[in-house]
Amino acid sequence: MNSGSFDGGLLNLTNWVGNAVMPILAALLLAMGIYKYSRGYQIDPYIGGTMAALSVSGLLRLAEVFASQGQGATQYWSAILSLANWVGNVILPVYGGIEIVRAVLGVGGFFERLNIGDDWVRHFIAGGACLCVSGLMRLMEHFIAAGTSGVA
Incomplete structure (x- = not known):
């Protein structure tokens, strides 16, 4: 360039x-x-x-x-695929882990003096949902990769 x-x-x-x-x-x-x-x-x-x-x-x-990444028409597809990989493999697992830690600390009473009425169940659900969506994205990625390689 x-x-x-x-x-x-x-x-x-x-x-x-x-x-x-x-x-x-x-x-x-x-x-x-x-x-x-x-x-x-x-x-x-x-x-x-x-x-x-x-x-x-x-x-x-x-x-x-x-x-x-990529050239011409494949540049957009490569960018979308990289974004999906980044969200599914980095952002969602890290945020899910943070939410699970917040839930464990909430159950242990750590937030009692910081936030009155902190809903620790919400943190467990959010953390589990992040990890589930990340796993589903990885599963879809596997199926797409297996589908493009052909049937043996």
């Missing part, structure tokens, strides 16, 4: 924002949150802003990977 082209400029902008601007912004938001927390203010908005900045950074890097 020519570095003077429009595509090259977009790639450079994405790299700069994803690798430099957003992580630095996340660190600054976290530092401001810690300072405000030491003064007795809530830290929640700063944690949310930090996570959002890191998420934007990760999503920009992910979009860069998706856009570089």
